Amino acid sequence: MAEGSDAIQTLIAQVARLPGLGPRSARRVVLALIRRRTGQMAQLAALMAEVAERSRECTRCGNVSESELCPICADPARANGELCVVEDVADLWALERGRAFRGRYHVLGGTLSALDEIGPDELGIPRLIARVGDEGIAEVILALNATVEGQTTAHYIAEALVSTPVAVTVLAQGVPIGGELDYLDDGTINAALRARRRL
Amino acid sequence: MAEGSDAIQTLIAQVARLPGLGPRSARRVVLALIRRRTGQMAQLAALMAEVAERSRECTRCGNVSESELCPICADPARANGELCVVEDVADLWALERGRAFRGRYHVLGGTLSALDEIGPDELGIPRLIARVGDEGIAEVILALNATVEGQTTAHYIAEALVSTPVAVTVLAQGVPIGGELDYLDDGTINAALRARRRL
Known part of the structure; x- marks a missing residue:
């Protein structure tokens, strides 16, 4: 009975299974939702039901979509x-x-x-x-x-x-923007050195 | 349009406002829910709607409750x-x-x-x-x-x-179970020392 009603316990267990969350953060999330008097939980529930109902996979590219083709596949302006x-x-x-x-x-x-x-x-x-x-x-x-x-x-x-x-091309490898050499792994530094270019 | 439909973007924004989550983890959570083919998002939405509908504050102690009194206040076996x-x-x-x-x-x-x-x-x-x-x-x-x-x-x-x-009493302060002195702050060590007891 520690975590309130059965429904609350089930909700915490389900939230805890989401990526990046665990039992402790799930408890915090569920409590925050219960506490906000503005009905945020009901609103979030409705939104999730809507997204769950409408989301599908673009048949062409595999992107998340609400229709047969996703907005990118359907966009005539894309190359x-x-x-x-x-x-x-x-x-x-x-x-x-x-x-x-x-x-x-x-x-x-x-x-x-x-x-x-x-x-x-x-x-x-x-x-x-x-x-x-x-x-x-x-x-x-x-x-x-x-x-x-x-x-x-x-x-x-x-x-x-x-x-x-x-x-067939691949993304360039090298030092990320704002990256400090001292904090980069050897692989990245070596890749950046091999792919060096004239200034 | 980067994050899919308007509903998905709104859902990500709402999830990102939950404690311990940010834009990046919210995107991961929402994508994981969309991808799981088992209808987990619809299930979670239904559960949230149920908890939102039923949860209230215990009028006596302020605990989360489904009735006027929470299970602890209603329990005759508690001291x-x-x-x-x-x-x-x-x-x-x-x-x-x-x-x-x-x-x-x-x-x-x-x-x-x-x-x-x-x-x-x-x-x-x-x-x-x-x-x-x-x-x-x-x-x-x-x-x-x-x-x-x-x-x-x-x-x-x-x-x-x-x-x-x-x-009126307060919880004891001291070294947590499994705690290593080297990792404790000075305040905790001093409190544990002041409250030392005979073995």
């Missing part, structure tokens, strides 16, 4: 020749916040992983290869995470596209 | 003579998890704060004093946080009860 491959919708959002890329996306939904039995078919890589041909893509930008899994997946995709005329 | 005063429902929950206290509670809902214009009336301290008399309380345990605000509030309450026959 058709450039396809940016990302692991995750969160990565797509991060790139969109940067506003530098104006082409199309393809969300893999993960990386190749022998341990988790995620192979090319599970990631829909054949569908990606088909897209590159069907949509006349000139450049595939592999914007995968700079992790072992991300890079393995990038190499697999590059290999699969080697017989096609498409140009 | 009537001991009243444990806490700042917050989260503190009540923490004490209940310990299972050491079997008396009644009183939740202040905060601490005295001249800056935030929270005086004794805002905290319902007159109501607490009245309860002590009405319910024939023999001991008031001030289980407030060991912060300046918590201790100021504890001293104020002790002062207000000085003319009554009730015994």
Whole structure:
């Protein structure tokens, strides 16, 4: 009975399973929602129900969408020749916040992983290869995470596209903006040194 | 448009306002909920709506409750003579998890704060004093946080009860179980030293 009613305990347990939250932070969140007299919890519940009801996957790129095609796939102003491959919708959002890329996306939904039995078919890589041909893509930008899994997946995709005329590129590696050398790992410093350019 | 539809953006903004969460963790939470195909978001939304609908404040102690009196105030097996005063429902929950206290509670809902214009009336301290008399309380345990605000509030309450026959106690201060002296602050070490006892 420590954490109030059964409903409250179930709610805390569910919130605690969300990424980045644990039992303690879940208790804080639920208590804060109960305490705010403005009915914020009911409002949040309604909003979640709405998003849950309406959200689906874009059939073309895998982005979160409210319709068959996501706003990016449906946007005629975006460049058709450039396809940016990302692991995750969160990565797509991060790139969109940067506003530098104006082409199309393809969300893999993960990386190749022998341990988790995620192979090319599970990631829909054949569908990606088909897209590159069907949509006349000139450049595939592999914007995968700079992790072992991300890079393995990038190499697999590059290999699969080697017989096609498409140009395959990857994000540059180097010192992040505002980065201090003293705080960077050796791998990043070495990559930045290898990729040095004339001022 | 970076974060999907308007509803998704609003949901992320609301989740980001919860304690311990920020824009980045809110994006992760919302994406995780959208991605889980099991309808977890709809389930969570329904549960939140239920808790929001049913939760209220116990009219006697200020605990979260589904009825006029919370389960602790309504429990005839709890000791009537001991009243444990806490700042917050989260503190009540923490004490209940310990299972050491079997008396009644009183939740202040905060601490005295001249800056935030929270005086004794805002905290319902007159109501607490009245309860002590009405319910024939023999001991008031001030289980407030060991912060300046918590201790100021504890001293104020002790002062207000000085003319009554009730015994006012506070939680012991000292080395936490499993604590290493090297990692403790001077204040805790000094308090533990002053309160030392014979083995």
